[in-house]
Amino acid sequence: MTDISKIRNFSIIAHIDHGKSTLADRLLEYTEAVSKRESVDRMLDSMELERERGITIKARAVNFKYKADDGELYDLNLIDTPGHVDFNYEVSRSLQSCEGALLVVDATQGIQAQTLANAYLAVDNDLEILPVINKMDLPSADIERTKSEIEEVVGIPADDAPAISAKMGTNIKDVLEQIVKAVPAPTGDSNAPLKALIFDSYYDSYKGVVVYIRVKDGTVKVGDTVKMMHTGANFELVEVGTLSAFGFNPKGVLTAGEVGYFTASIKSIADTEVGDTVTLLDRPAEEPLPGFKKVLPMVYSGIYPADGAKYGDLKDALEKLRLNDSAFGFEPETSAALGFGFRCGFLGLLHMEIIQERLEREFNLDLITTAPSVIYKITDKKGEVRYIDNPTNYPSPDEIEEAAEPIVKATVITPTAYVGSIMELCQDRRGTFIDMKYVAGDRAELHYELPLNEIIYDFFDSLKSKTKGYASLDYEPDGYKASKLIKLDFLLNGENVDALSFIVHADKSYARARRIVEKLKDNIPRQLFEVPVQAAIGGKIIARETVRALRKDVLAKCYGGDITRKKKLLEKQKEGKKKMRSLGSVELSKEAFMAVLKMDE
Amino acid sequence: MLKDLMLYFHIPFCISKCAYCAFYSSPAWDSKLLERYTDALTAQVAAFDNSEEYKIVSIYFGGGTPTILGAERLCRVLAAVKERFCIDSQAEITLEANPKTVDETGLRALKEEGFNRLSLGAQSFNDSTLRLLNRAHTAADFEECFASARRAGFDNISADLIFALPNENIKMLENSVNKLISLAPEHISVYGLSIEEGTPLYLRKKEYAFPTEEGEEAQYEMLCKLLGEAGYSHYEISNFATVGKEARHNTGYWKRIPYFGFGAGAHSFFNERRFATPASIADYIAKASGGLLAPTDYHSSKPVSAAEAEEERIMLGLRMKEGVKIDESRVPPIIIKQGLGVYQNGVLALTERGFRVSNTLINMILS
Numbered sequence: 001m002t003d004i005s006k007i008r009n010f011s012i013i014a015h016i017d018h019g020k021s022t023l024a025d026r027l028l029e030y031t032e033a034v035s036k037r038e039s040v041d042r043m044l045d046s047m048e049l050e051r052e053r054g055i056t057i058k059a060r061a062v063n064f065k066y067k068a069d070d071g072e073l074y075d076l077n078l079i080d081t082p083g084h085v086d087f088n089y090e091v092s093r094s095l096q097s098c099e100g101a102l103l104v105v106d107a108t109q110g111i112q113a114q115t116l117a118n119a120y121l122a123v124d125n126d127l128e129i130l131p132v133i134n135k136m137d138l139p140s141a142d143i144e145r146t147k148s149e150i151e152e153v154v155g156i157p158a159d160d161a162p163a164i165s166a167k168m169g170t171n172i173k174d175v176l177e178q179i180v181k182a183v184p185a186p187t188g189d190s191n192a193p194l195k196a197l198i199f200d201s202y203y204d205s206y207k208g209v210v211v212y213i214r215v216k217d218g219t220v221k222v223g224d225t226v227k228m229m230h231t232g233a234n235f236e237l238v239e240v241g242t243l244s245a246f247g248f249n250p251k252g253v254l255t256a257g258e259v260g261y262f263t264a265s266i267k268s269i270a271d272t273e274v275g276d277t278v279t280l281l282d283r284p285a286e287e288p289l290p291g292f293k294k295v296l297p298m299v300y301s302g303i304y305p306a307d308g309a310k311y312g313d314l315k316d317a318l319e320k321l322r323l324n325d326s327a328f329g330f331e332p333e334t335s336a337a338l339g340f341g342f343r344c345g346f347l348g349l350l351h352m353e354i355i356q357e358r359l360e361r362e363f364n365l366d367l368i369t370t371a372p373s374v375i376y377k378i379t380d381k382k383g384e385v386r387y388i389d390n391p392t393n394y395p396s397p398d399e400i401e402e403a404a405e406p407i408v409k410a411t412v413i414t415p416t417a418y419v420g421s422i423m424e425l426c427q428d429r430r431g432t433f434i435d436m437k438y439v440a441g442d443r444a445e446l447h448y449e450l451p452l453n454e455i456i457y458d459f460f461d462s463l464k465s466k467t468k469g470y471a472s473l474d475y476e477p478d479g480y481k482a483s484k485l486i487k488l489d490f491l492l493n494g495e496n497v498d499a500l501s502f503i504v505h506a507d508k509s510y511a512r513a514r515r516i517v518e519k520l521k522d523n524i525p526r527q528l529f530e531v532p533v534q535a536a537i538g539g540k541i542i543a544r545e546t547v548r549a550l551r552k553d554v555l556a557k558c559y560g561g562d563i564t565r566k567k568k569l570l571e572k573q574k575e576g577k578k579k580m581r582s583l584g585s586v587e588l589s590k591e592a593f594m595a596v597l598k599m600d601e
Numbered sequence: 602m603l604k605d606l607m608l609y610f611h612i613p614f615c616i617s618k619c620a621y622c623a624f625y626s627s628p629a630w631d632s633k634l635l636e637r638y639t640d641a642l643t644a645q646v647a648a649f650d651n652s653e654e655y656k657i658v659s660i661y662f663g664g665g666t667p668t669i670l671g672a673e674r675l676c677r678v679l680a681a682v683k684e685r686f687c688i689d690s691q692a693e694i695t696l697e698a699n700p701k702t703v704d705e706t707g708l709r710a711l712k713e714e715g716f717n718r719l720s721l722g723a724q725s726f727n728d729s730t731l732r733l734l735n736r737a738h739t740a741a742d743f744e745e746c747f748a749s750a751r752r753a754g755f756d757n758i759s760a761d762l763i764f765a766l767p768n769e770n771i772k773m774l775e776n777s778v779n780k781l782i783s784l785a786p787e788h789i790s791v792y793g794l795s796i797e798e799g800t801p802l803y804l805r806k807k808e809y810a811f812p813t814e815e816g817e818e819a820q821y822e823m824l825c826k827l828l829g830e831a832g833y834s835h836y837e838i839s840n841f842a843t844v845g846k847e848a849r850h851n852t853g854y855w856k857r858i859p860y861f862g863f864g865a866g867a868h869s870f871f872n873e874r875r876f877a878t879p880a881s882i883a884d885y886i887a888k889a890s891g892g893l894l895a896p897t898d899y900h901s902s903k904p905v906s907a908a909e910a911e912e913e914r915i916m917l918g919l920r921m922k923e924g925v926k927i928d929e930s931r932v933p934p935i936i937i938k939q940g941l942g943v944y945q946n947g948v949l950a951l952t953e954r955g956f957r958v959s960n961t962l963i964n965m966i967l968s
Contacts, residue, residue: 528939528958549939551818553960557795559624560663561609561854562868563917564875570916573964 002075004190004257008183009077009214011094011127013119014104015112015472019134022166023104023175024062024078028245030172031066031076060200061097061212061259063242063249068180076179077242077259079199079214081118086348088476089295092121093199093275096291097214097259100128100183102175103154107133107141107163110149110443113413113472119154129154130178131161137168153439188256193285194218194226196254196278201269203323207239209266213278214259216289221253225281226264229288233271234281235264269326295327297345298406298477299352299456300389302333302370302499303359304341306579306590310365311340317363318342321355328355333390337499337583338368343390346372349456368581368590371502371597374452377404377480391501394487397538404480405505406452409434412463414471416444421466429454429462430505449478453503488513490520491534491541495584500596513543516596523592526550531586603656603687606871607853610642610660610678611864612667613882616702616737620805621763623797625866625880626665638864638882639674641889643681645863657688658858659850661695662716668698672707676714683715693718693849695759700738700746708753718757718848719750720790726777730766733809735801740780747784757846759788764824765817766794767802767809778824782831787846791824791839793817825953838920838956855917857910873910876902916963924950933965 014020060080067073081094095101101122105111111119122129131150133143143163150158162174196213204210213220220226225236241250242260254260266272274295277288305314318330329345346352352372359365376388378395379402388394410431414422416438426433426448434447450459455475463471484506490497500520504512513535520533524547531547558566580587613626614635660682667675675696682688695718696711703711708719725731726740738746750758760781764774781789796803812820825835833841837855840848853860854870862869866880878885905913918925924942927949936942941955941962949966951959 528935528941528961550958550961551814551954552793552957557792558854558917558920560611560661560868561860561862561870562877563854563913564868564877566916567913570912570960570964570967573960574968577964577968 002255002258004188004255005185006072007075007077007186007257008100008179009079009098009186009257009259010100010102010130010179010183011079011081011098011122012102012104013081013115013122013129014134015106015109015115018104018106018109018112018115019166020080020104023102023132023134023164023172024080026166026169026172027076027078027176028062028064029169030176031064061243061261062245063259064245066176066180069177070180074180075258076176079259086346086351088117088121089293090200090274091118092125092291093197095122095125095127096289097197097199098125098127099186100130100179102179103129103131103150103156104134104166105131105146105150107135107143107146108138110146111153111413111439113411113445113474115472116153116413116445117411117474123154128183129156130175130182131156131158132175133158133161133163134166136163137165137170149439149443153445186257188215188217190217190219190255192217192256193283194220194224194278194280195285195289196220197289198228198272198274198276198278200274201272203269204263207263207265209269209272210261210263211266211272211278212259212261213254215254215256217256217285218280219253219255220262220278220280222250226262226278227281227284228271228273229277229279229285230292231271231273231276233266235266235271237262237264239263269323273326295347297327297329297347298452299346299348299372299374301344301346301352301372302335302338302341302390303330303344303356304335304338304368304370304499306366306368306581308339313363314342314359314365314367317359317365318344320363321358325355327351333392335370335392335499337497338370338581341368345389349460366590368499368593369597370499372456373502374406374456376485376503377406378402379404388503391487391503392498394501394503397486402482403485405483405485407449407478407481408452408455408475409478410448410450410455410473410475412446412448412471412473413439414444414446414467416442418467418471419444419446422446422463422471425459425462425466426450429457429459430507450475451481451483451505452477453505486537488516489536490516491532491536492520492524492583492586493529493531494534495586496536497583499583499593509537510542513537517543517545519596521545521547523595524586524588525592527586604654605658605853605858606655606686607659607661607850607858607860608657608682608686609850609860609862609867609869610662610667611664611862611867612638612662612670613665613865613880614638614669615664615666616669616699617735618801620733620735620802621794621796621800623800624665627882630669634882635670635674637886637890639670639677641886642678642863644889646678646681646685649685649861652685653687655686657682657686657692659693659695659853660688661693661697661850663697666699666702667696668703668707672703672710675716676710679714679716688715693757695720695848695850697722698746698750699736700742703746705749705753708750708755712754717755718759719755720759720761720788721746721750721786723760723777723781724763725766725769725773726780727769727773730769730773733767744780744784747786757788758786759790759848760784760786761790761792762824763792763794764820765812767806767811770812771816771820771823774820775823775827778827782827788840788842788848789828789833791828791841793821821957834922835953835956836922838951838959852921855920857913857917873904874902875905912967915966919949919951919959919963922950924948927966931966933962936962936965 012020062078064076066076079094079097081091103119133146147158162171164171195217196215200212201209222237222240227234239250240262275292279285327347330342333343334340378386380399381401431448431450437445485503486506488504490500517533517535530549533545534541535543614630615626615628618628694716696716697720699722723743728739828841835841836847859871861871865882865885868877926947932944932949942951
């Protein structure tokens with residue numbers, strides 16, 4: 001049994017690119033939990049996509065030993081957290097499993113909005129926060145300023161914060177010593193009824209669902225029958241253990257304070273929800289751990305196979321993805337324009353992009369996705385409330401008593417130089433100013449109430465371009481607000497294309513309609529006839545462009561009896577034609593369709 | 602009964618490379634190389650198997666600029682053909698020529714040997730354009746060449762013209778068309794300039810003004826109209842002719858009459874196979890003198906399948922005003938509705954507007 005007083009459970013909180021994964025590597029490397037060579041493929045980010053985007057999508061945990069200066073051998077558990085606003089709840093459950101958190105701040109960039117949001121989460125979870133100043137090796141590093149910023153913004157002392165270079169491996173030992181000294185040992189009674197928090201789970205094709213837990217009280221071992229206190233599911237445990245940098249370490253038992261995993265031939269990840277409490281069936285805890293929340297999608301989009309024949313493949317792929325991601329939901333839908341597909345729900349935009357990319361990459365599918373939508377709350381004339389996640393189902397104006405849209409509380413942290421343009425942007429995106437604080441001299445923290453609908457449109461990109469990437473954004477849902485919403489429809493050659501419809505605030509409708517109509521005009525290939533492109537509200541046309549008829553082909557000369565070029569050209573065109581989608585009488589490539597939906601200004 | 606066969610001779614030499622040309626040709630040659638190339642051609646002709654099975658209905662010397670070989674060598678090649686093959690008395694024997702590469706004496710000798718049709722590259726009658734295109738002649742040079750061809754007895758002359766040229770407006774094109782009409786060639790080929798990647802024109806295209814799409818459309822319509830009024834029939838996608846002077850060789854390509862190509866980079870359609878000799882002068886000469894005359898790709902080429910042959914028949918047949926036989930069910934109604942084609946008596950024929958989008962239409966029919 002592990003001595004609880006020698007256990008240290010901690011997370012690393014950092015903004016993208018501030019060095020979280022590199023520091024994790026160095027910690028493991030320093031304690032020889034992993035060799036230098038292996039650490040090239042940063043241990044904690046195991047999905048290809050995560051590595052590319054430099055973010056961690058699913059929480060993981062690694063157990064390793066450290067012999068401290070006091071001569072004692074400590075049992076360290078590093079619990080990785082997803083670093084993005086879409087995964088807020090998962091982050092909070094990971095933090096719940098720790099007693100401390102390293103707050104890694106880039107000495108050249110200072111604190112960013114996501115870091116701050118996660119730091120606040122850590123404070124809320126009563127974690128001991130240890131600031132770490134990274135990238136001290138860079139010439140533009142300003143260690144003192146970063147320290148005072150941490151003190152001012154997060155409100156924790158930073159005098160003793162180690163200044164390190166994760167990249168160069170400088171002062172890594174200082175960090176380990178801090179963890180051992182400052183992070184409290186977990187508390188808990190190994191003899192009490194079992195209470196273990198699920199902070200992550202994933203589907204493994206050999207073991208079934210692998211469930212990550214933090215044992216708060218009690219003991220859990222192979223052969224025990226456990227019960228999930230919220231879902232009510234029961235399982236007999238097949239494997240119990242910890243995770244080292246090298247993989248599973250099935251030691252058979254976990255006691256209070258420990259972090260590890262279990263398997264039980266579980267088929268569905270839906271039975272092991274993040275935040276649920278695991279207890280023993282024959283000696284259950286009286287009540288579950290607090291804070292369980294069912295995660296609900298906030299953003300919806302239609303996903304269709306570019307080739308209609310691949311509908312079955314898409315369905316299989318979605319089912320496989322859901323094995324590992326209970327936050328993501330889908331159900332079949334049909335579109336007159338796009339055929340058979342699925343309405344999919346996501347936690348946020350990033351989550352959506354990740355799922356779409358995984359479908360295309362891991363399952364080799366060619367997809368058409370419709371514009372993302374939020375869930376609108378519609379009260380009809382009879383007083384009935386409906387939630388609409390698909391513009392196609394949006395009722396006609398005369399049926400609506402009141403339309404409401406989801407609102408978020410947004411925090412933007414920015415160098416003060418950009419405050420003006422950010423305020424302009426938020427204003428333009430129908431934001432309501434709440435307050436602004438100046439922090440650490442030349443930076444400001446702005447709070448706004450913003451419609452989620454605007455955020456999923458192009459807020460991130462606009463913020464990035466207006467602030468050269470220096471501002472950061474975090475948001476959390478904050479209920480519904482009545483709004484002047486209308487549905488915009490688009491007609492090609494006089495025919496309504498359902499897949500292009502979307503809901504927009506009345507004040508934005510004209511500009512948005514113009515923009516899309518122009519994009520359609522630029523992206524629809526010339527047809528043999530003139531194609532009017534129109535935007536309409538109800539039956540009323542509010543914008544129009546025309547795609548002129550095709551008058552001239554690219555020709556391949558057939559000189560000297562050489563018809564090979566011509567044949568090749570025709571072959572190529574035939575291939576291209578196969579990929580064409582008919583939207584009514586108009587043929588459109590997938591690329592053209594996607595370009596229209598791409599939300600750049 | 603003898604089978605119809607057409608022969609093609611590829612002469613890949615030029616005085617200078619035209620700025621828009623993406624075809625295989627070499628501006629670097631001397632009389633020794635020309636001599637060896639001529640020897641290789643005659644050797645390949647002499648080595649042709651089963652020549653007695655065929656009746657030659659057309660012979661075409663294309664390039665490059667075939668007249669660079671000189672009248673004497675051209676005559677030698679034609680003599681070799683006459684020696685080896687049975688040539689139909691009505692056969693069309695065409696020689697491509699550019700101004701300043703052949704004189705009246707030479708033309709007389711060629712006419713004497715049996716060449717009965719000339720295809721002359723005019724391209725434009727505006728000297729500034731000709732310079733820009735790096736053509737090695739002026740408009741006056743062309744007119745002089747044309748006159749000497751007439752004096753030498755050629756009564757079947759074709760001239761090439763290009764529209765949508767850089768720095769040319771519609772007035773300038775009209776000038777070219779009218780000048781050409783006044784010379785009264787029997788046949789006129791018209792091409793819209795296409796800027797091929799890798800050509801000098803492609804590299805310099807930013808320096809020039811090209812007609813807009815509407816401008817190009819107007820140019821095309823204007824020249825179709827002027828040529829029509831002057832009595833030329835738009836009998837093929839890029840060709841106009843006076844009655845009875847339609848090019849038999851090109852028409853043969855579209856009707857899938859077999860042809861055999863001699864020379865470096867020449868294409869053949871023979872025994873239901875399509876193949877080409879490698880486009881290297883040195884290789885060709887080396888192989889010809891070593892006795893290896895069969896085009897290297899011939900044996901590796903697969904016969905054209907029945908399905909492919911049918912696609913070819915439609916794709917090539919639609920180049921001609923007379924159109925192709927095709928079942929009504931295969932004709933997309935939009936072609937007729939939009940006035941891009943006419944369907945009558947089981948034959949689909951494209952209109953002048955249809956010619957301009959023929960690829961799209963062929964594609965619609967074939968897929």
